[in-house]
Amino acid sequence: MSLERLVNPHILDLEPYTPGKPIEAVERELGISGSVKLASNENPLGPSPKALAALGKIASDVNRYPDGACFELRARLSERLGVAREQLVFGCGADEILELLAKTFLAPGVEAVMPWPSFAMYPIVVKGMGGTVVQVPLTEAMGHDLSAMLEAISERTRIVFVCNPNNPTGTSIGSDEFARFVAALPDHVVLAVDEAYFEFVRRPDYPDTLALIAERPGTIVLRTFSKIYGLAGLRVGYGIGSAEIVGYLERARHPFNVNRLAEEAALAALDDAEHARRTYEMNSEGIDFLTRELSALGHRVWPSDANFVLVRTGEGGYYDALLRQGVIVRPLGGFGLDDCIRISVGTPDENQRCVKAMQRIQETEANA
Numbered sequence: 542m543s544l545e546r547l548v549n550p551h552i553l554d555l556e557p558y559t560p561g562k563p564i565e566a567v568e569r570e571l572g573i574s575g576s577v578k579l580a581s582n583e584n585p586l587g588p589s590p591k592a593l594a595a596l597g598k599i600a601s602d603v604n605r606y607p608d609g610a611c612f613e614l615r616a617r618l619s620e621r622l623g624v625a626r627e628q629l630v631f632g633c634g635a636d637e638i639l640e641l642l643a644k645t646f647l648a649p650g651v652e653a654v655m656p657w658p659s660f661a662m663y664p665i666v667v668k669g670m671g672g673t674v675v676q677v678p679l680t681e682a683m684g685h686d687l688s689a690m691l692e693a694i695s696e697r698t699r700i701v702f703v704c705n706p707n708n709p710t711g712t713s714i715g716s717d718e719f720a721r722f723v724a725a726l727p728d729h730v731v732l733a734v735d736e737a738y739f740e741f742v743r744r745p746d747y748p749d750t751l752a753l754i755a756e757r758p759g760t761i762v763l764r765t766f767s768k769i770y771g772l773a774g775l776r777v778g779y780g781i782g783s784a785e786i787v788g789y790l791e792r793a794r795h796p797f798n799v800n801r802l803a804e805e806a807a808l809a810a811l812d813d814a815e816h817a818r819r820t821y822e823m824n825s826e827g828i829d830f831l832t833r834e835l836s837a838l839g840h841r842v843w844p845s846d847a848n849f850v851l852v853r854t855g856e857g858g859y860y861d862a863l864l865r866q867g868v869i870v871r872p873l874g875g876f877g878l879d880d881c882i883r884i885s886v887g888t889p890d891e892n893q894r895c896v897k898a899m900q901r902i903q904e905t906e907a908n909a
Contacts, residue, residue, distance in 0.1 A: 551649070551671040559661075559875065567869055576867035579885040579895055582708070582738075582849050584771030586823065586888075588806065589816040592772060595809035596802055607801035614808050618779065621811065622751060627784040630791060631799045635737055635765040635778030639666045642761065644793040646699045646731055647672035654693045655702040656685045658709060658876035660735060663702050673697070683710040683843050683851065687722040694730060701726065704735040706742060709873060709883040711845025719748040723757060731786070732760045737778075738847035740769040740817065741824055747846075751781060758783035761790075766803075768848060769820050770810040775803040824848045827886035834896045835884075838903060849885045851878075858882045859902055866898040 545553065564576045611631045619626045632638045639662055647653060649671035655663045657676035664674045675698070677690045685703065694701065703722075706713040714722075726732060734750050750762045761782035767773035777799050780790065810816070831850050832842045841853035849871075860872040860882055871883035884895060 549671070551668050554668060556665075564869065567864060567867070571865060571867075573865075573867050576869060577887060577891045577894060578869045579887050579891060580869045580871045580883075581773070582768065582847070582885045583773050584768065584820055584848075585886070585891060586771060586816070586820050588771040589810040589813035591809040591813040591816070592770070592806040595805045599802060599805045603801055605801065606797050607799060607804055609796045609798075611799055611804055614804050614811075617808060617811055622781060624751065624754075624781055625784060628754070628781055628787055630780045630782070630787045630794065632778050632780070632794070633798050633800075633803075634767060634776040635735070635763045635780075636662050636666075637794075637798060638761075638763050638778055638780040638790070639663070639733075639735075640669075641780075641790040641793045642700060642731065642733055643667060643670045643672065645789050650697065651699045652695060652697045653700040653702065654690055654698055654730075656690065656704065656707065658873070658878060659702070659704045660708045660737075661875070663704075667700075672699075679707075679710065679712075682712065683707075684712040685714055687714070687718060691722065691725050694727060696729070698730050700731045700733055702733050702735065704737075705748070706738045706846040708738065708847065709849070709871065709876060709878075710843055710851045711738075711847040711849055712843060713742060713744055713846035714748065715744065715746040716748040717746065723753060723760075726757075728759065730759065732757065733763065734760065735763045737763065737765045738768055739764065741821065741848050742846040743825060744846055754781065754783055758785055761786055766807045766810060769817050770807070770813075771816075771820070772803065772806055772810060775800070775806055777803040777807045823888070824886050827889070827892050830889070830892050831884060831886065831896070835899065838896075838899060840899075849883050851881055851883055853881050854899075855880050859899060862902045862905075863895070863898055866901070868895050868898045870895070 564578050615626050643666040647670040652673040652675050653667040654675045667674045675693050677693050680686045754760050761780050763780050765778040835842050843851045873881045
């Protein structure tokens with residue numbers, strides 16, 4: 542019996558998200574060892590030591606359900622961000638906040654506008670609810686074309702996604718440009734600002750999106766504990782918006798969606814300013830190193846405000862060649878960037894290994 546005829550057409554049309562290859566899979570397939578993973582924008586320093594300590598204390602209590610309201614984490618973030626507790630919604634990673642937005646505001650016949658290339662989950666959650674994806678190409682500088690995004694908005698548009706800094710390009714939007722864009726947005730659209738990488742931003746004029754929420758209630762800002770806090774494996778993210786928009790998302794949210802370990806680790810990680818500082822500084826140095834060294838090899842490297850760099854290497858993107866040397870990066874063919882790869886910032890040794898691997902590839906090609 543085939544079930545295909547029973548499946549919703551918009552689900553049949555979906556292409557599943559393809560994550561970066563895990564180290565174990567690469568080593569098993571290629572028969573190698575000692576690989577480094579620079580593909581998934583993870584924190585190379587690992588999780589906060591305070592988070593690890595908290596996990597040890599709570600591990601014996603995992604027979605109990607978590608606090609479905611994330612009371613302690615909600616209180617701590619409310620104080621840290623200067624927002625009311627009812628302005629926060631929590632999810633199993635920021636991805637779940639995207640799902641909640643789609644469940645709440647999208648349906649067949651309505652549209653969502655997004656930059657492209659950008660985070661691969663945007664079109665997936667939109668199509669998953671039967672909505673129409675409207676992708677607006679990035680500028681030649683690989684930044685959001687905000688004017689074109691405004692032009693793409695129609696009466697059927699319900700959500701506009703902005704990814705700042707953008708993934709997979711690392712480019713960011715300044716406060717003046719962003720303010721002009723927001724001022725021109727019509728009232729019938731929800732603005733979803735994905736700030737998964739905002740802790741890594743170095744530009745001084747980064748937008749204050751939390752202040753925007755009071756001015757434009759139809760705005761939600763998405764953040765995560767996966768990146769600078771190093772808790773990607775525990776999956777905890779959050780959204781900040783007006784009490785009204787968060788209230789609607791809470792109706793769509795499943796109970797106990799953030800597990801007990803994730804809640805406790807996130808709470809502890811918030812108190813570990815030293816770990817966040819070390820991560821930021823190492824990332825900043827890594828961005829500068831990779832940009833300098835890869836540019837010296839003749840590759841185009843775009844300015845990045847995230848924890849990765851977008852590199853144009855030429856046809857094929859070097860992905861397979863790097864893989865054979867035990868360096869796992871992110872291929873971007875699925876984003877229409879066949880000649881590019883995304884390289885996550887690693888430790889200094891990992892960054893150096895990546896550069897040397899690319900040097901060897903160049904030398905091999907030159908001698909072929």
